[in-house]
Amino acid sequence: MIPTFGAVPLDVRLTFHTTMKKANEPVMQSAMALVILTSFGLAIAGRGRPRRLALGAGVLALTSLLITVFGNIPLHAHFRRWAAGPVPAGHAEILQRWEPFHTLRTQSALTAFLLIISIAVVAQPPAR
Numbered sequence: 001m002i003p004t005f006g007a008v009p010l011d012v013r014l015t016f017h018t019t020m021k022k023a024n025e026p027v028m029q030s031a032m033a034l035v036i037l038t039s040f041g042l043a044i045a046g047r048g049r050p051r052r053l054a055l056g057a058g059v060l061a062l063t064s065l066l067i068t069v070f071g072n073i074p075l076h077a078h079f080r081r082w083a084a085g086p087v088p089a090g091h092a093e094i095l096q097r098w099e100p101f102h103t104l105r106t107q108s109a110l111t112a113f114l115l116i117i118s119i120a121v122v123a124q125p126p127a128r
Contacts, residue, residue, distance in 0.1 A: 002099055013095075014083040021076050032068070035061040035112065042119065050119045057119075060112035064105045071101030 005013050039058030043051050075098045082091065 002102065005095075010087060010091075011083075014079050014087075017076060017079040018083045021080075028068075032061060032065045032109075035109075035116075036065065039112065039116065042116075046119070046123075050123045053115045053119045053122065057112040057115035060108045060115065064109040064112065067101055067105040067108065072098060072105065075101070 005016075008016075036058055039054050039061055042054035043058055046054050075094060078091075078094055082088075
């Protein structure tokens with residue numbers, strides 16, 4: 001997705017961001033809340049390694065949410081304003097700030113997912 005942003009005109013990128021956010025915000029915020037609650041629930045219910053993995057997943061999912069709330073969402077507010085009106089000078093610097101936030105939240109969410117998957121593998125009873 002990120003390489004595509006550099007290949008399309010600015011108005012297309014802004015339209016994409018604003019349209020995507022309308023559809024994604026309710027779904028992604030609900031999913032993130034569910035992952036955080038489920039991970040910490042597994043940490044409370046689990047023992048040993050599964051507990052530590054679930055705690056790590058919960059922390060990473062919470063990190064992803066915080067990156068979104070304090071990094072990406074404020075930048076999306078700029079994008080919405082620009083899509084509706086003039087784009088200010090210096091907009092490229094603000095657009096570039098979105099990418100590291102997006103990369104970090106994606107990496108933290110993916111790592112949380114992998115930790116949850118590893119709980120299923122670690123907690124698997126031995127085959128008979």
